[in-house]
Amino acid sequence: MSSEKSQLSPRIDKTGNIDILTAAAECFMEQGYHATSIDDVARRLGATKGRIYHYYRSKTELFFDVHREGMRRNFEAVTPVMKGPEPAAARLSAMFRQHALSMMENLALEAVVVQGVEMHRFGATTPEQRRTLAELMTVRNDFESLFKRVAYEGVEDGSIRTSDVSVAVKVALGAINWLSIWYRPRPAETRDDREILADKIVGSIMQGLNAPG
Amino acid sequence: MSSEKSQLSPRIDKTGNIDILTAAAECFMEQGYHATSIDDVARRLGATKGRIYHYYRSKTELFFDVHREGMRRNFEAVTPVMKGPEPAAARLSAMFRQHALSMMENLALEAVVVQGVEMHRFGATTPEQRRTLAELMTVRNDFESLFKRVAYEGVEDGSIRTSDVSVAVKVALGAINWLSIWYRPRPAETRDDREILADKIVGSIMQGLNAPG
DNA sequence: CAAAAAACCTACCAAGTAGTATGTGAGCCT
DNA sequence: AGGCTCACATACTACTTGGTAGGTTTTTTG
Numbered sequence: 001m002s003s004e005k006s007q008l009s010p011r012i013d014k015t016g017n018i019d020i021l022t023a024a025a026e027c028f029m030e031q032g033y034h035a036t037s038i039d040d041v042a043r044r045l046g047a048t049k050g051r052i053y054h055y056y057r058s059k060t061e062l063f064f065d066v067h068r069e070g071m072r073r074n075f076e077a078v079t080p081v082m083k084g085p086e087p088a089a090a091r092l093s094a095m096f097r098q099h100a101l102s103m104m105e106n107l108a109l110e111a112v113v114v115q116g117v118e119m120h121r122f123g124a125t126t127p128e129q130r131r132t133l134a135e136l137m138t139v140r141n142d143f144e145s146l147f148k149r150v151a152y153e154g155v156e157d158g159s160i161r162t163s164d165v166s167v168a169v170k171v172a173l174g175a176i177n178w179l180s181i182w183y184r185p186r187p188a189e190t191r192d193d194r195e196i197l198a199d200k201i202v203g204s205i206m207q208g209l210n211a212p213g
Numbered sequence: 214m215s216s217e218k219s220q221l222s223p224r225i226d227k228t229g230n231i232d233i234l235t236a237a238a239e240c241f242m243e244q245g246y247h248a249t250s251i252d253d254v255a256r257r258l259g260a261t262k263g264r265i266y267h268y269y270r271s272k273t274e275l276f277f278d279v280h281r282e283g284m285r286r287n288f289e290a291v292t293p294v295m296k297g298p299e300p301a302a303a304r305l306s307a308m309f310r311q312h313a314l315s316m317m318e319n320l321a322l323e324a325v326v327v328q329g330v331e332m333h334r335f336g337a338t339t340p341e342q343r344r345t346l347a348e349l350m351t352v353r354n355d356f357e358s359l360f361k362r363v364a365y366e367g368v369e370d371g372s373i374r375t376s377d378v379s380v381a382v383k384v385a386l387g388a389i390n391w392l393s394i395w396y397r398p399r400p401a402e403t404r405d406d407r408e409i410l411a412d413k414i415v416g417s418i419m420q421g422l423n424a425p426g
Numbered sequence: 427c428a429a430a431a432a433a434c435c436t437a438c439c440a441a442g443t444a445g446t447a448t449g450t451g452a453g454c455c456t
Numbered sequence: 457a458g459g460c461t462c463a464c465a466t467a468c469t470a471c472t473t474g475g476t477a478g479g480t481t482t483t484t485t486g
Binding site for chain 2: 030031032033034035089092116118119121122123151154158159160161162163164167168170171172173174175176177178179181182197200201203204205206207208209210211212
Binding site: 037039058 | 474
């Protein structure tokens with residue numbers, strides 16, 4: 001009965017559904033997907049399994065939705081600054097900056113995104129799960145392509161110089177995604193602190209370490 | 214009975230112990246630590262649990278040893294090039310290059326290292342496991358410090374410019390470690406191919422993306 | 427306000443897994 | 457040759473965990 005409530009559409013509508021997502025994200029970040037039991041997530045919610053299975057048909061779907069929400073926020077952060085009259089290098093910098101800030105401010109969600117789909121490549125059994133998986137991989141690639149496109153523009157308008165755009169973008173995104181490993185917000189941290197950190201990171205990416213000479 | 218065969222000493226002596234480590238590393242890379250059963254590792258070895266438990270007292274210890282071996286190879290790759298008469302920037306470049314090559318050539322081991330200790334920070338129950346964990350974290354920090362030290366030298370001798378050495382090093386190492394996510398060797402890949410990729414990565418890190426001007 | 431639907435909770439099961447206890451064959455030492 | 461140890465294999469247990477079936481409470485709707 002009930003049947004089609006899931007499908008590919010995000011299920012973050014109305015209710016406290018987002019609470020489930022964040023609770024799951026925190027558990028997944030701290031212990032990893034497999035080490036996290038549904039009861040763990042429920043306990044963090046102050047509820048029981050029943051609540052979770054009311055909204056998600058399986059643990060896998062829950063993971064997928066966390067991943068989706070994380071990617072959604074990534075796009076939300078980056079797309080507004082990718083177009084404009086500035087040289088491509090400036091826009092790319094802004095995109096990196098936004099992405100870094102998004103990583104810090106949605107740490108749990110993004111940690112799950114980073115932890116990633118790789119682990120599920122082998123375990124996904126049902127055809128629907130495989131389709132969902134393919135969908136998520138596509139979204140990931142699309143996100144990376146956003147950066148690649150602007151980087152190419154930069155090569156053409158002369159504001160960016162690199163021997164290989166694809167590698168350079170992977171290097172930059174790796175540097176930023178690595179935040180999910182080492183960054184943890186300090187107790188009394190402000191938005192300013194995060195912006196300073198983001199600027200340092202973007203500075204490193206754009207200027208490199210070699211002293212000009 | 215038997216008792217102290219483990220302890221902190223590496224257990225990669227004589228026999229085919231290294232086979233167990235690499236089989237475990239491959240499983241952990243593909244499925245993650247928790248999703249990998251001891252039977253999975255044994256199956257990949259063409260053996261049974263008995264063989265593994267003959268050398269390792271627990272799954273956790275097996276993981277620890279994989280991690281240790283991965284870090285050992287990292288040090289092995291990097292330390293030979295960190296000292297010398299060249300300016301610090303050149304030496305740092307060489308270290309990055311070596312680390313990138315090590316990532317590619319020990320992919321499974323290094324993927325486990327990256328997957329990391331974070332996940333175990335919470336789950337480690339026994340006192341001995343906690344001590345081992347602390348040890349591994351120390352080793353990680355020491356590795357990062359290697360780069361920081363040379364980077365500081367570079368700031369002093371003027372060959373390196375950055376607003377924050379610590380952040381810059383984390384950015385660079387993140388970029389390289391990210392290889393474990395996206396890099397997969399192509400069928401007929403040669404050592405030259407890997408060196409070309411490593412050089413591109415190091416180039417991106419040292420020169421940045423901004424065109425000089 | 428009654429009835430239906432949504433939003434949960436409780437109790438349970440089947441499957442999988444870390445770890446153990448015991449067995450066994452091959453080599454080695456004396 | 458006989459004993460001993462190493463290097464595994466086999467068979468089992470105790471426990472965890474994803475998922476389900478059915479009940480109960482709260483909210484919405486007619």
